[in-house]
Amino acid sequence: MKRRKKILGIIICMLIFIMAFVFGAGREAVEKKNESKHNLDNSGKEEQIADLYQEIYEKVTQDETLDDMEIMEQMIERLGEHGLTAVDGDNQIDMVNAERAEQFIGQQELGEEGELTVIRLLFPNGFAKYDMRTEDGAVSVSRSYYEYKDGCMENGSNDQYEARAWQYTQEGYLVFEGELFSEEQYALTMSVMSEHVAMRIRPLGEEIRKMNRQYIRPVGYGRNNLFLLDWNEDDFGEIDFQDMFDILYPQVYGKKNPYAERGIGTGVIVHVPAEEFEHVIMTYFQIERRELQRKTIYFPGDNTYGFRTREMEELEYPEIPYPEVADFAENGSGLITMTVNAVYPEKNISKVFSHEVTVRILPEGGFRYVSNHVIPSEKNDTGSWHKDRQSGGESQEESALWVLPQAENCLLTEEEKRDLQELALKAGEEVKEIYRDVEIMEGPSYGSNIKEFTKEQRKEAVSLLGRAGYTSITENCNMENPEQLESFYKDYLDGKEALATVVQVNRDGLLGMITFIYRNGELQTYYVGVRWREGGWPALSDTSVSDVAEIRLTEKGYFIYAYKVIIAHASLRQYWRVKPLSDTCRELTEKYISGLSYVNYNLLIRNWDAGNAGEILMQGMFEDLYRMNTGERLQVENGRIPAETFEQILTTCLPVTTEQLREAYQYEEESDSYIYERITPKAHPPFGEVVEYAENGDGTLTLIVDGVWPDYDSDCAFTNQIVVMPFADGTFRYLSNKIWQKELEIPSEPLLRKSTA
Numbered sequence: 001m002k003r004r005k006k007i008l009g010i011i012i013c014m015l016i017f018i019m020a021f022v023f024g025a026g027r028e029a030v031e032k033k034n035e036s037k038h039n040l041d042n043s044g045k046e047e048q049i050a051d052l053y054q055e056i057y058e059k060v061t062q063d064e065t066l067d068d069m070e071i072m073e074q075m076i077e078r079l080g081e082h083g084l085t086a087v088d089g090d091n092q093i094d095m096v097n098a099e100r101a102e103q104f105i106g107q108q109e110l111g112e113e114g115e116l117t118v119i120r121l122l123f124p125n126g127f128a129k130y131d132m133r134t135e136d137g138a139v140s141v142s143r144s145y146y147e148y149k150d151g152c153m154e155n156g157s158n159d160q161y162e163a164r165a166w167q168y169t170q171e172g173y174l175v176f177e178g179e180l181f182s183e184e185q186y187a188l189t190m191s192v193m194s195e196h197v198a199m200r201i202r203p204l205g206e207e208i209r210k211m212n213r214q215y216i217r218p219v220g221y222g223r224n225n226l227f228l229l230d231w232n233e234d235d236f237g238e239i240d241f242q243d244m245f246d247i248l249y250p251q252v253y254g255k256k257n258p259y260a261e262r263g264i265g266t267g268v269i270v271h272v273p274a275e276e277f278e279h280v281i282m283t284y285f286q287i288e289r290r291e292l293q294r295k296t297i298y299f300p301g302d303n304t305y306g307f308r309t310r311e312m313e314e315l316e317y318p319e320i321p322y323p324e325v326a327d328f329a330e331n332g333s334g335l336i337t338m339t340v341n342a343v344y345p346e347k348n349i350s351k352v353f354s355h356e357v358t359v360r361i362l363p364e365g366g367f368r369y370v371s372n373h374v375i376p377s378e379k380n381d382t383g384s385w386h387k388d389r390q391s392g393g394e395s396q397e398e399s400a401l402w403v404l405p406q407a408e409n410c411l412l413t414e415e416e417k418r419d420l421q422e423l424a425l426k427a428g429e430e431v432k433e434i435y436r437d438v439e440i441m442e443g444p445s446y447g448s449n450i451k452e453f454t455k456e457q458r459k460e461a462v463s464l465l466g467r468a469g470y471t472s473i474t475e476n477c478n479m480e481n482p483e484q485l486e487s488f489y490k491d492y493l494d495g496k497e498a499l500a501t502v503v504q505v506n507r508d509g510l511l512g513m514i515t516f517i518y519r520n521g522e523l524q525t526y527y528v529g530v531r532w533r534e535g536g537w538p539a540l541s542d543t544s545v546s547d548v549a550e551i552r553l554t555e556k557g558y559f560i561y562a563y564k565v566i567i568a569h570a571s572l573r574q575y576w577r578v579k580p581l582s583d584t585c586r587e588l589t590e591k592y593i594s595g596l597s598y599v600n601y602n603l604l605i606r607n608w609d610a611g612n613a614g615e616i617l618m619q620g621m622f623e624d625l626y627r628m629n630t631g632e633r634l635q636v637e638n639g640r641i642p643a644e645t646f647e648q649i650l651t652t653c654l655p656v657t658t659e660q661l662r663e664a665y666q667y668e669e670e671s672d673s674y675i676y677e678r679i680t681p682k683a684h685p686p687f688g689e690v691v692e693y694a695e696n697g698d699g700t701l702t703l704i705v706d707g708v709w710p711d712y713d714s715d716c717a718f719t720n721q722i723v724v725m726p727f728a729d730g731t732f733r734y735l736s737n738k739i740w741q742k743e744l745e746i747p748s749e750p751l752l753r754k755s756t757a
Helices: 002-033 043-060 068-081 098-110 183-189 206-216 241-253 274-284 289-294 414-430 455-467 483-493 583-593 621-630 643-653 658-664
Strands: 085-088 114-123 126-135 138-149 152-162 164-168 173-180 193-200 269-273 304-308 322-332 335-344 349-361 367-374 471-474 498-505 511-519 522-533 537-553 558-563 574-577 640-642 666-668 673-675 687-695 701-709 714-726 732-741
Touching: 043 068, 043 114, 043 126, 043 138, 043 152, 068 085, 068 114, 085 098, 098 114, 098 126, 098 164, 138 173, 152 173, 173 349, 206 322, 206 335, 206 349, 241 274, 241 304, 269 274, 269 414, 269 537, 274 289, 274 304, 274 367, 304 414, 414 455, 414 498, 414 511, 414 522, 414 537, 455 471, 455 498, 471 483, 483 498, 483 511, 483 537, 511 537, 583 687, 583 701, 583 714, 621 643, 640 643, 643 658, 643 673, 643 732
Parallel strands: 085 114, 471 498
Antiparallel strands: 114 126, 126 138, 138 152, 164 173, 173 193, 269 304, 322 335, 335 349, 349 367, 498 511, 511 522, 522 537, 537 558, 558 574, 640 673, 666 673, 687 701, 701 714, 714 732
């Protein structure tokens, strides 16, 4: 123990030494790089400036009617009167004593020596002081932060760095960048931190600034695409009006959007009364109600709009450009067209792109946005920071659907895909009451992660979707509104372009909306997944585009289709039953047929009755019969099953004796048990469904069963006639089986594959 403690102590000392060396080396390297040729000593000057700032701040803020912008305007003016060069951090107020900055820039360009101090107001009660010196074209920067707290100015930090990416732009901005060293930052990332600064030197007219504050800056470039694309009142294009509702709500009601606070970063849908949603949008856009409904999520049932909060994956970078009106023209009839530059300090660019925004001034006051046009340029960056609202925010790499066959090109337009995504969310809204109290567990992004979702809940969801007009289906349930799919298939046969959408409620509660597209002689599916959040809120999860090789709607009523690219270990074909099956046939199928195999043993593929039932006693059958009779999965201990259990199940289900069982199977007298050899079942085998039945006078049932084998494009591969005797306690006995070949050959003797029990 002492030896281990000694070794541990040595290791800790070594780690401390290494960390000290690394941090020291890192800091030394940066300090050496940023070492100025001039040792700046501004301590006295700094104290004077801090005292002056405090004095001005306390006087200006005595007027409680001033807002933050007005306070900063007065402070910059007063600082200028005291001979200082000052500007605000957002460049919304003209720099005072800007000629000194221009002189310094000229000295730098000529390689002369020069000095400049700029006070940069970052907020009314705080500023950064930049002391810059230049010689031989190089610029060193000393930056100090100050904040007014508890009646005095406090120095928050002091940094020095060598400026790089130094430029005085055509738009009148001084932009530069430098590396700052922070021990905390370096310890976490083993890297230094960069500062990007953009100071407007050249003044702008007050009229232009007022336009920017009134029409452009309230929207800006964050969490919306209004100014990132071309649109006009005749064609609103791809404007995201959900984003616009979020941004414009405070402009209309003077408070934050309360609907956005109900699920920040979660992608939940909140119902907003139509009157309220439309009032916000139509205050600033001349758009028809029907057009707005088409471009958003609208629920006609309760006359509300669905506002979906952005998911975490849809949130943008914090560093984004800001708009600045550079020019304007009055076009008559109350129209004003402004030329706007996007200033992007983070990229050291004062015009990352330009666009023209037209607004209409209303006679009664206010204005509306009329159009936006992005001015073409090879250097344009119109949204590298921006994230559109996607299908749930998960990338293809994070989704389970990356394994699905993905088409290179989609037959749908981007607008059509967005419409289908919104339709999927609307489908989720129709059934959200069913999901309100479900328990969501942690799990993979591609599943619903619902702890338990019953078949009754699935059927109820299908019913609600059907009443809402959706073509919907789930396992062991008739399809609701199948006419759309039938009409699609008819148009497909006639060579007409067509769409059909089916909403499938999966076993785990996930909604999968599959749209079939036939266009330009090609077939595709477009899949949209809807998963659930606590409280029954639907959220988009995945989308997938897949090429379809073939489809067929059979006479019996099965819609069978195959993808061009088959997924490993998946079925060769997918299918739905379109035509209804009676409730009684479904109940008989579930009780007597579901779970039996056509390929793992010969119960269903051999003609037999009580006279030769011993010939069908094979491995694999007991496990299925056990599950059908008990409702539980078979548990095998030490590779053996007690004789009492084994014999009770088989003699109940089949017209066989105990002697026949002990002859056919491996009975071990010593342990009074049967040695059980579990087999590996064949994947995607045919399944049986009762299509007709008869109740016989002796109490037996005659079931007519079709073997459905979608992998081989058949909904009636063969037909069975099975006679069953039900018992009062709920158990039953198969009395006989006959099978006829139909569309496919009857499977030969099963190929049994043994596995460990």
